[in-house]
Amino acid sequence: MTEGETAGIHAVAMPDYLIAWLHLTAAATLVGGLIFSRCVLTQAFRRARLDPNVQHVRRLSGRRFRTIVWISLVTLTLTGASQLLDESGSARIETAWGAVLMLKLFLFGIAFALLLVHDFILDPHGPASETPPSFPSRADRLETVILLITLATLLVAAYLGTV
């Protein structure tokens, strides 16, 4: 590749700080959104569970948040992979840093799979969820597990920055 072509690629590639910013914003949106959903929205909806208007708002907000969750997951995967590519070939992968990153990706993989089940198999906010939900539903319990796993992923990510 000529010097000019390499310079061309660097000119269009997103600066590292922007990729890190997108990664952190997606992480904050996912974890913060799950905390708000579990600790605020669900508790409020539980108190008014027999009010059909409230259940309608619950379905609308649930579907909207599902979109935000998947945008965050795709952004985390793409920006994470980009940061990982920056490290490819570096000795760092073979060190404790690499092992901690593998743990982080393992936890992320579990959260990703559970969100697939929650959003597209249980689908608590889909058209089928007309009847007032029983609390806690299977989806509720799964949301709590997903929240705990993403919090664990964030903890490992914070530790990763110190390794």
Ligand code: HEM
């Ligand atoms: C719930 C999912 C995720 C969360 C909460 C998360 C969170 C974070 C945080 C907070 C940092 C900054 C750490 C620091 O510099 O102190 C970070 C860095 C990083 N993340 Fe993620 N991340 C997630 C998913 C991913 C995924 C899926 C990948 C790979 C495909 C990834 C790869 C990376 C890499 C390579 C870094 C840079 C680490 C370094 O330079 O030391 N992350 N992540």
